[in-house]
Amino acid sequence: MSQPQSWLAIFQENGHYISPNWYPNKAITHKEVPTWNYQAVHIRGTLRQLDDVVAVLAAQTDFWENNLPNNTPWQLSDAPEDYLQALYKAIVCFEIKIEKTEAQFKLSQNKDAATKQRICQHLHQINSPQANVMADLIERYESNDGYVYFSLTNTDVILSEPAISSSLNNVISSFSSRCAIT
Helix, strand or coil: CCCEEEEEEEEEEEEECHHHHHHCCCHHHHHCCEEEEEEEEEEEEEEEECCCHHHHHHHHHHHHHHHCCCCCCCCCCCCCCCHHHHHHHHHHHHHHHHEEEEEEEECCCCCHHHHHHHHHHHHHHCCHHHHHHHHHHHHHHCCCCCCEEEECCCCCCCCHHHHHHHHHHHHHHHCCCCCCEE
């Protein structure tokens, strides 16, 4: 991977099944079907492999450890060097120069307030972390104008809707917390 390559990175988070039985209209019209609510962000850009695995992991570790509450930050030097050397061989670090960002959030925003309230009630009854997050997202985003689409280029992210901006950052941050991304 010596030459930069064009890549597509897909970030997904907080998806959940939505039953048509949760829609008040289903009993009246029977014109409801199951769906999947989700958030997805596609980032297109040039990928470049980073050779200094230690520097990337140290930066990632420092960032995340220093943002944990009531925490004495863990450092790479806390682990045995021979153990780390073995792990470094299995890690590939890279960066993506962002050329285009596209996001789509389907959070029942095309449904009326009563239907969204009922969906949220059922999600809270499930009481799983995923269901509760989805219910919170639906409650936070209250527009009824259909799907949320936006396209951004480069790294300038300016969004007028705070819930969308926050959700976009949460999707990317959630994925980044599980990967060595700089």
